[in-house]
Amino acid sequence: MLLDAFRARLGSIIGGFDAAQSHRRMRGFRATRAHVNTLIAASGETITARARWLVRNNGYAANAVDAFANHVVGDGIKPSSKIADPGKKEELQKLWLAWTDEADAEGLTDFFGLQRRAAREVFLAGEVFLRIRTRRPEDGLTVPMQLQMLPTEMLPQDMTRVLPGVGSIRQGIEFDGIGRRVAYYFLRRHPGDMTDPGLAGETVRVPASEVIHILDPVEAGQLRGVSRFAAAVVKLFTLDLYDDAELERKKTAAMFAMFITSPAPETALDPAEDDLEVEPGQVVRLDPGEDVTTPSTPDSGSTYEPFQYRTLLQIGAALGVPYGYLTGDTAKGNFSNTRIALVDFRRRISAFQHSVMVYQLCRAVWTRWMDMAVLAGAIDLPGYASDRRAWLACDWLPTKWDWIDPAKDAAAEILQIEAGLKSRTQAIAERGYDAEQVDREIAAERKREAELGLDFRRPGSPAQAAGGGAAPGDAEGQRQEQQDSDDQDDDGENRAPRPAEEG
Numbered sequence: 001m002l003l004d005a006f007r008a009r010l011g012s013i014i015g016g017f018d019a020a021q022s023h024r025r026m027r028g029f030r031a032t033r034a035h036v037n038t039l040i041a042a043s044g045e046t047i048t049a050r051a052r053w054l055v056r057n058n059g060y061a062a063n064a065v066d067a068f069a070n071h072v073v074g075d076g077i078k079p080s081s082k083i084a085d086p087g088k089k090e091e092l093q094k095l096w097l098a099w100t101d102e103a104d105a106e107g108l109t110d111f112f113g114l115q116r117r118a119a120r121e122v123f124l125a126g127e128v129f130l131r132i133r134t135r136r137p138e139d140g141l142t143v144p145m146q147l148q149m150l151p152t153e154m155l156p157q158d159m160t161r162v163l164p165g166v167g168s169i170r171q172g173i174e175f176d177g178i179g180r181r182v183a184y185y186f187l188r189r190h191p192g193d194m195t196d197p198g199l200a201g202e203t204v205r206v207p208a209s210e211v212i213h214i215l216d217p218v219e220a221g222q223l224r225g226v227s228r229f230a231a232a233v234v235k236l237f238t239l240d241l242y243d244d245a246e247l248e249r250k251k252t253a254a255m256f257a258m259f260i261t262s263p264a265p266e267t268a269l270d271p272a273e274d275d276l277e278v279e280p281g282q283v284v285r286l287d288p289g290e291d292v293t294t295p296s297t298p299d300s301g302s303t304y305e306p307f308q309y310r311t312l313l314q315i316g317a318a319l320g321v322p323y324g325y326l327t328g329d330t331a332k333g334n335f336s337n338t339r340i341a342l343v344d345f346r347r348r349i350s351a352f353q354h355s356v357m358v359y360q361l362c363r364a365v366w367t368r369w370m371d372m373a374v375l376a377g378a379i380d381l382p383g384y385a386s387d388r389r390a391w392l393a394c395d396w397l398p399t400k401w402d403w404i405d406p407a408k409d410a411a412a413e414i415l416q417i418e419a420g421l422k423s424r425t426q427a428i429a430e431r432g433y434d435a436e437q438v439d440r441e442i443a444a445e446r447k448r449e450a451e452l453g454l455d456f457r458r459p460g461s462p463a464q465a466a467g468g469g470a471a472p473g474d475a476e477g478q479r480q481e482q483q484d485s486d487d488q489d490d491d492g493e494n495r496a497p498r499p500a501e502e503g
Contacts, residue, residue: 076112126225
């Protein structure tokens with residue numbers, strides 16, 4: 001306290017930054033100097049619980065989580081091995097694709113579904129854990145390995161102590177003397193799941209080599225994740241309360257159709273007659289002296305929608321989700337500013353894909369899966385132990401995003417390829433596919449079309465031969481060329497059209 005007072009006094013004398021002053025405008029601004037780990041240990045569980053409540057009960061929050069996860073993962077972030085041997089590469093890719101259906105230890109989804117669930121959890125709770133579970137050969141898996149997803153609540157925030165010798169446990173994570181993660185202390189039972197008969201509070205030590213910890217750290221030295229909703233919880237909850245109050249007010253006002261005013265009764269305590277029910281087209285006769293008035297209920301006013309819009313803009317900024325994706329409202333905005341918002345949002349998503357999902361999740365799973373596939377004999381990779389890095393080389397390809405006008409985007413991409421600004425391999429990779437596999441599929445289709453006498457290519461397509469003709473070896477193209485030659489005279493000039501062809 002004395003040090004803080006001295007700093008404030010010194011700052012008032014020296015001047016400098018207004019942000020550090022204690023004058024009238026900043027008098028109520030009391031910022032903590034605690035590290036983010038201290039703040040997460042104190043408030044992380046409460047923030048996560050409130051974020052989960054909002055996603056379960058608030059449509060805007062649920063829409064934001066789905067929009068984020070769908071853009072991060074889409075149909076899946078898929079691997080493209082960089083093995084030089086085409087045969088081995090195709091064999092490896094087929095083995096991986098077969099294993100993805102068996103990846104989930106719970107059997108609820110495939111590996112790409114786990115990616116989507118992981119993206120949701122990181123957005124919602126700030127982090128998620130995947131435990132690598134080695135299986136027995138008799139389990140009948142393509143590769144004896146599965147992934148078990150564990151939410152953030154399974155790793156206690158309050159487990160912090162010094163270990164005998166060198167090392168410590170901080171927020172449920174064990175570190176060695178030089179700060180490396182050694183193990184995680186997971187609860188055997190979710191602390192909030194009353195349907196699990198396991199022992200409450202009992203923990204199990206899992207080596208760090210068996211755990212994939214996925215989080216998007218926002219500060220240096222951060223150990224645990226924090227929910228993306230941390231900056232939006234207050235706005236979302238209070239806006240929900242405001243909307244509920246408006247709905248209740250309108251519902252209460254709609255209960256009263258009219259009021260009938262009568263002369264004062266002779267006895268004030270006499271019960272009034274039954275309420276008058278009004279029906280469409282009804283003619284109401286009143287007693288002498290009675291009068292009918294309708295209630296004047298206040299409307300929401302012209303400020304309701306602008307207030308909602310501005311508040312939702314602040315919520316969208318806090319969550320990093322554009323207004324349209326947060327609310328589903330596509331009326332506010334034209335093509336240009338909507339596209340600008342999408343470009344910025346997708347750039348954020350791309351950064352998250354490569355720095356979090358690919359680096360922390362996909363690469364770790366691929367490395368462990370390759371080791372298990374070779375050890376289990378599911379695939380033979382000669383020299384894998386001596387040149388492991390070369391065999392592990394892999395590109396991860398997210399799903400390509402669709403635009404509002406795909407024809408223009410495709411035309412622009414073709415122009416870039418023709419101008420040498422990008423390669424076909426890059427263009428195909430941006431769509432989430434492997435160029436070599438696509439080329440093999442195209443070649444197989446062309447061969448099958450030639451054998452069946454089919455040609456689905458448009459005139460002038462780059463896939464056709466020069467001059468718009470068919471590619472060499474195309475049976476249908478050869479028949480067309482023969483027909484063209486029959487329609488010409490010996491001197492090379494076209495014959496005059498037949499009478500049936502005139503006009």
